[in-house]
Amino acid sequence: MEKFRSLARSILGVFLVAIATLLVSCSSGPNASAPATYSADQLSQIAIYAGRIEASKNRLPELGGYIRDENWVNIDNFIHGPLGEIRERMNRLAFQLLPADKAEALKLSDKISGDLEAMSTAVSAFDSNRTNQAYIRFAKDLVTFLNLVPTAD
16 A cells, blocks of 8 residues: 555656646746837827826916915815816826826825815815925925826827
8 A cells, every 4th residue: 555655746746847847848938039129009088188187287386376365266276177187187188098008007096185185175174284295295296296107209
């Protein structure tokens, strides 16, 4: 009985080595491919999305003026009006980016949404200090997001 077990182990060992060899030889090794780049059509589409987000960024001094004047109604209207669709626009743009940039852009999109929510909460509490802090974070994160965007240059 002991000889049978020893023989079975030997056969099983040879079988496992054969399977491993087969799997390694049939696997496709690392493919040397060119780094992913953007096509002209992709860059064109990205430019459209980025332009819409850039237009929102260009209106930030207007929001800053409302915050400075503690004009709570206009701040709230601005957050939910002109900036109301910015997260959707950023996500659309992010899904056009290469995987590494896409992941970073989606993280920033979430962070920017959080900045807007913090600003809205501070506005509801009529807290100018927290509103201003959230505005500064929002503006900084938006610039960082736009710096991820590739250009045709």
